[in-house]
Amino acid sequence: MKKILLPFGNECIGDRENQAHIVEDPRIDADLQTVYDWLLSQPIEERLTIAVNDAIEYVLDGARTWRFDLDSPEVDSDERASLGTKLQYRVLAALGLSKLPPLDTHILGIPVELKGTVRKNWMIPREGQCQICLLIQVDSANERYQAFLMRTHRLWLNDGGNQDKKRTVVAEAVRSYALPVVSWTPLPHNPLKRLAPGELAVVFDMQNGIKRRLTALFGFLPDVVIPRIAIETVGANAKDVARRARQAKPDVYAEHGLVVLMGTWPSQRALAAKHGYDISKEAWIALSPKALGDDFEIALAMSRESGRK
Template structure:
């Protein structure tokens, strides 16, 4: 039975598997390059940028508009696809932060090489070239719709000894707690409202024997006063042409069958009315509101909803 690896403190000698050059593991608070990269990152609107990057990477892997998938933890998503999120995330983080792919690692910040590592597991796999280097670490917990981020120089002495066949090593849990600089604590990700559907409701919404308009009418009826982003609409109508048109045509049916007024973010007037009652439908999102919520604006909203119920598009 092997004993637990002892966490060595800053000031201890360290050598990476890559070159075996002995150096001293610096305290992260006096590591000038680490601090420079950290200060640059926190000077950015980091939560907004990383949230967008993580969400885009998840949507790319799910590819809902072609697969009907909307949950990364679904049995319909195989383990290899789930693991690929880290690679997809890398390029989206670069784009979000305005960085370019640049050797010797993944990018450079202020001329300092930085490795980007994302994981959907409980730890990160650090490659040989990333040992003793500065790493931006992002952990995604899609089950709870959240993620967090750290910046750490992943010294070899702070990595576990057991590696995989590619000689990648995980980070010691105690080292993360002690020597990783937190960039973001657990931070909410946009939750796909399709996850809110009960099994019987999913059977109706994703029943290909029903027409798309019929299924979208059911979707709005099942999720009143829940903001539904465009990606969810496209997922329900996967592989169909002009799904938004079908959703527009469903608006009168949603009113006649469920008594709900569907507003869509494509039109400024509807977007502003939704915002008045606390619903953000920017980015071409949709929401089905109850008459009692709209109060005195009910008739105005009803006119808006039914007026654009046919195959019409907003005037730019």
């Protein structure tokens, strides 16, 4: 049965409360607006993007498990569900906040609950009812996330709870009363997801050495920025995977005609940026003659020189 969404001015009482309070319009909820203004005064999209991506990488643990897709059958449901917990601590770190009772943190002295989900709704614990909550939803299939700020009044929660007595938020309440913090925003793309099944079979063929598999990876993904985590995932559990990747550069050029540039080198970062590629944060790229144009020979010399270091 669909819950009737009650308007402002009604009394609300949480499952753990003894005294009712009046539901205020979010526009005149002073504490809610104070927290909202503080969040929007931060580089909030940049910081939440980092926090969400870090939480996903933590759960996948690609450098030990060879996993790179949160929706893969190799990631069990409990691991996927744990993303919300991992995300809490990464949001705290990204925003420079401390873990403080009675909820998850304080913003300007106001208690705030942090809730993340990979589903279509959030599970609000009893202590979070009628409190200010930062709600983050991760859509891993489409590599994006969004975030809202909302006072999760009991009147705006569904009646059916799980065994921990957590309740989901009425969808219409989110649409009507939640304040948008970050609209749907892309997450960093892992190019391993671009590989066809046959290509993945080659890149993760453990009968071949890491250098051989990384050579194949660069060949399958010309002119594509490859973040460090993707390199580490292909070479999971090996020592000094970056050295193996450097050793693969001559083979990548000999077999595919591509020049590998590394983001650890400022000159190579600058050259890649000149042609529209961001390889900061220790990313890699195998560039084609078409992408480099007249700079191909310069890039080749750079690549060879760094390969000798």
